[in-house]
Each structure stands twice: as structure tokens, then as C-alpha cells.
Amino acid sequence: MSFNNPAKLVLLALAFPVNAWSQTASVDANELTILRQQIQALQQRLSELEQAQQAQQAELAETKAAYPEEERAQNQAVAAEEETEQTVSFGGAIRTNYSYTSYDDDSKNRGGDFDFDIFRINMDVNIDDVILSGEIRFFDYMTAIKYAYAGYNFDEDWQVLVGIAPVPFGHRPYNSQNWFFSTNYYLGLEDDFDLGLLFRRKMADSWQLDLGFFKNDELGGVDGFVDNRADRYSYDIVGIRGEDEGIFADPATPAGEYNTFSGRLAYQINAMGVDSQIGASLLTGGIHGVEDKAGDYHAWAVHWQAEWHNWLLQLQHTQYQYDVGDAERMAVGAYSFFDSIAAEAKSTTFNLAYTFAVDWGPVSSLQVYNNYGLVYDKSDRSRNTLMNITGLALAAGGLYTYFDFVTARNQPFVGGSSVGNDDDTEQRFNINIGYYF
Incomplete structure (x- = not known):
């Protein structure tokens, strides 16, 4: 039996002297009936308290089960915002170019020309509200x-x-x-x-x-x-x-x-x-x-x-x-x-x-x-x-x-x-x- 419920402790405290007295002395039948009725009332009250406590614990369990998801979603949103506001990224491009023109006879005789275009590097930095950005291009x-x-x-x-x-x-x-x-x-x-x-x-x-x-x-x-x-x-x-x-x-x-x-x-x-x-x-x-x-x-x-x-x-x-x-x-x-x-x-x-x-x-x-x-x-x-x-x-x-x-x-x-x-x-x-x- 669990002793975490105060109502159970009260019931035991009342029941113990009654049982002890019944063993050491004669008790009037009317008084015993009254005591039993009081005990039954306490037991009924205890049952109601236990039911209320169980309902409260179930509701709390549902809330606790849902809370981590909300917290996780909030943490993900904060993390996403921090990632957006505090990032350092590098990128770039490598490009080549083919051309066939009407105004260059030598190129036409070759069937056009295929050449290197550019190599470029981009940098973007976001730290809170500070921005840094740049692009450099390398040609031949x-x-x-x-x-x-x-x-x-x-x-x-x-x-x-x-x-x-x-x-x-x-x-x-x-x-x-x-x-x-x-x-x-x-x-x-x-x-x-x-x-x-x-x-x-x-x-x-x-x-x-x-x-x-x-x-x-x-x-x-x-x-x-x-x-x-x-x-x-x-x-x-x-x-x-x-x-x-x-x-x-x-x-x-x-x-x-x-x-x-x-x-x-x-x-x-x-x-x-x-x-x-x-x-x-x-x-x-x-x-x-x-x-x-x-x-x-x-x-x-x-x-x-x-x-x-x-x-x-x-x-x-x-x-x-x-x-x-x-x-x-x-x-x-x-x-x-x-x-x-x-x-x-x-x-x-x-x-x-x-x-x-x-x-x-x-x-x-x-x-x-x-x-x-x-x-x-x-x-x-x-x-x-x-x-x-x-x-x-x-x-x-x-x-x-x-x-x-x-x-x-x-x-x-x-x-x-x-x-x-x-x-x-x-x-x-x-x-x-x-x-x-």
C-alpha cells in the first residue's frame, strides 16, 4: 500500500485505536455501528480523492508529453533563426563559353570557338545584423x-x-x-x-x-x-x-x-x-x-x-x-x-x-x-x-x-x-x- 496519500494516513490513524479498543474492552453495539459508518464515509472520501488525483496526473502526463514537441519546435525555430543570422558561406562558379559568329571569318572556318570564361568566388557573412559580401572574378x-x-x-x-x-x-x-x-x-x-x-x-x-x-x-x-x-x-x-x-x-x-x-x-x-x-x-x-x-x-x-x-x-x-x-x-x-x-x-x-x-x-x-x-x-x-x-x-x-x-x-x-x-x-x-x- 502506498503512504503518499494523506487521506489514507488519516484513515489508518482513526482505524488503529478502534481496532485496539475492540480487543481490550467491550464496545457498545451502537457506538461500533457509528464508528463503522464513519470509517465507510472516510473510505468513500478517500476513493473520491484518489480518482481526482488520477485524473490530475493523467492531464499532467498529457501536458508533459506535448510540451517537449513544442519546446523542440521552438528550439528548431530559434536554431534556424540563429543559423540565418549567423552564417559564413562561400560559393562560386566555373564557366566556359562557345560562340559562332557572322563577323569573324577565321572563327567560322573553325566552326566557332570554345573558350574558358571565368572562375569566380563569392563570400557572404551574416552575424546578427551585420552583413559582409563580396565577389571576385578571375579571367584569362x-x-x-x-x-x-x-x-x-x-x-x-x-x-x-x-x-x-x-x-x-x-x-x-x-x-x-x-x-x-x-x-x-x-x-x-x-x-x-x-x-x-x-x-x-x-x-x-x-x-x-x-x-x-x-x-x-x-x-x-x-x-x-x-x-x-x-x-x-x-x-x-x-x-x-x-x-x-x-x-x-x-x-x-x-x-x-x-x-x-x-x-x-x-x-x-x-x-x-x-x-x-x-x-x-x-x-x-x-x-x-x-x-x-x-x-x-x-x-x-x-x-x-x-x-x-x-x-x-x-x-x-x-x-x-x-x-x-x-x-x-x-x-x-x-x-x-x-x-x-x-x-x-x-x-x-x-x-x-x-x-x-x-x-x-x-x-x-x-x-x-x-x-x-x-x-x-x-x-x-x-x-x-x-x-x-x-x-x-x-x-x-x-x-x-x-x-x-x-x-x-x-x-x-x-x-x-x-x-x-x-x-x-x-x-x-x-x-x-x-x-x-
Whole structure:
């Protein structure tokens, strides 16, 4: 018998003297009957207390059985949050490229060329609200840092980035789906990164505001301590072209952008099952020569993006102007290569894409697209730049491959230059194969 129940102890305490007295003395029958009734009442009460105690223990057992699951779920959520907020990760890519072009007879005679593209390494660090991120790219002919910045999340809405950070302008993150980007990229107005400070603000549920101040380009501006000012990923101004200067020559009059302010405001709309984002971008800054200020530059854009089921539509109109005296052309540099652009022009781009989710062995996604871009009304009166790319992007695990058919006129890397005067269009069939890890 268990002695943990106080009611049992009381019953025994009362029962013991009764039994002892019955053995040593005569007890009146009426008194004995009364005592037995009292004992039966105590036993009944004891039974009720035991039943109540058993019910309470069963309820407690159910609660204890459920609690570890809740605690485990909470611990997993906390662990997941800690893993998200305190992580150090490395990644990268190895890419190769095949091309067959209409403008290179030697390449056509060989049946096209297959070359190494890049090896790149990415690093991302999240420690509580501190962010560190960077990417370095290794080519056969140069090494370039695409971006490298530190950041801090003030709260769930405000974020600041410092370093080689993205310049907020136009569609984010890209105004294209193909491997070549859009015509804006070669003007320095897509996927551009400069040295400065960027504030990002998510306003309510629909507004997005980006404000940036960039001291100079990623290589330190006009007097940056570098061997070659064209060894960079992003297109930037590197000089002012003279009237008799070659399109691809090293700039005789070096120059660089500085003290640039950039802002991008976008509004998200969901109507009739279509997710749309409409926005506007603006940037303004100075152009500095080796010794003195050479002028100013400005650009603005309006952009609209719509997503419906698997469809994606992007429209953007852009205008830019470099006000540097009587100069009608500017020298730009990227990929260890100098080129030229008009000092003032307009640009319009139109992109349409559709994504298929598939289950073809390792292949999980296909995206087909057509990207069109036109640069016109150029200040140097050169012919329009046109580029249309019809392509397919295939994802299979870590393997991502672009199949692009490019038709272009006066377009860099498709047999021309942004300030070319060709009437003929050129074609390029391109396959870029990359393994991302």
C-alpha cells in the first residue's frame, strides 16, 4: 500500500485505536455501528480523492508529453533563426563559353570557338545584423572585383551598405535575362557597382526606396592606383574622346565619375492576379579630369515590370547626358577593353520571358526569353545601336546554361561598337555553360 496519500494516513490513524479498543474492552453495539459508518464515509472520501488525483496526473502526463514537441519546435525555430543570422558561406562558379559568329571569318572556318570564361568566388557573412559580401572574378586576361561591401540591418525595413555596392538604377537586379545583359549595361546603366554608401528602405508592403552616394567608381576614379583602368566588371567612364581619337584607343584625356547621387523608387501593385512594379530612377554626379572638374552627368529612367503566372514582362526607357564641354563622345572601359559611347542618348528596352518547371532527370527549370534593346538619338550622330536576343536558359542542379541567338547592329561584343556606323546586322550564336556551387 502506498503512504503518499494523506487521506489514507488519516484513515489508518482513526482505524488503529478502534481496532485496539475492540480487543481490550467491550464496545457498545451502537457506538461500533457509528464508528463503522464513519470509517465507510472516510473510505468513500478517500476513493473520491484518489480518482481526482488520477485524473490530475493523467492531464499532467498529457501536458508533459506535448510540451517537449513544442519546446523542440521552438528550439528548431530559434536554431534556424540563429543559423540565418549567423552564417559564413562561400560559393562560386566555373564557366566556359562557345560562340559562332557572322563577323569573324577565321572563327567560322573553325566552326566557332570554345573558350574558358571565368572562375569566380563569392563570400557572404551574416552575424546578427551585420552583413559582409563580396565577389571576385578571375579571367584569362584580368582579375576583377564585382562587389565587396559591409552592411548593417537597422531593423526589418532599413539597411545600409558601404563599399563597392550596387548603384540603384532601373530594373533590379537585371534589366535582362540573357548572358549578354541589355544595351544599357554597355552604357554603365545596368548591374553597375561603385564605391560608396547605399541606404535601402522597404516602405510599408508596397514601396521600395534606394538612396546612394558614390564617391567614385570601383577602381578609385580618375587617379585610382591601378595598372589598367579597363580591368573592371562594370562599365564606367574613363575618359573624354577627342574628335580625331580612335573608338577603341586608350583615352588621351582621362576622366572619371565622382560624387554621384542615385535614387530609385518603386511601387508594387497586385491586381487581377498580376504582380506589377512601376518605378523611376535618377542619378546625377560630376566628371573629373586629372586636375580639375571636367563637367557633370545625369541619367533618369522609368521602368515597369509585370509577372503573371510564369510570364515576366519588363519595359524601361532611359535617357542620359554627359555635359563635358563640346565633347560628343566619352571613353568607357570594362573587361580590359576600351570603347566609346555617345555623350548623350536615349535607350528603350523590352523583355519577355516564360519559365517552365520541368522534371527531366536533372533538369528542373527552363526559361525562354526575348530581350530587345535600342539606343538612339545619339549626340555624336552615329547610327542606332540595336540588339535582340532570343534564348533559352536551362537549370540542372548546379549547372546553368544559356543558349543565346543574338542579332545586333553597332553593339559591343557582336562585331561593333556603341558609336559604330554600320548598316548591316551581325549574328552570334552563343552557349555559356556554368557550374555554380
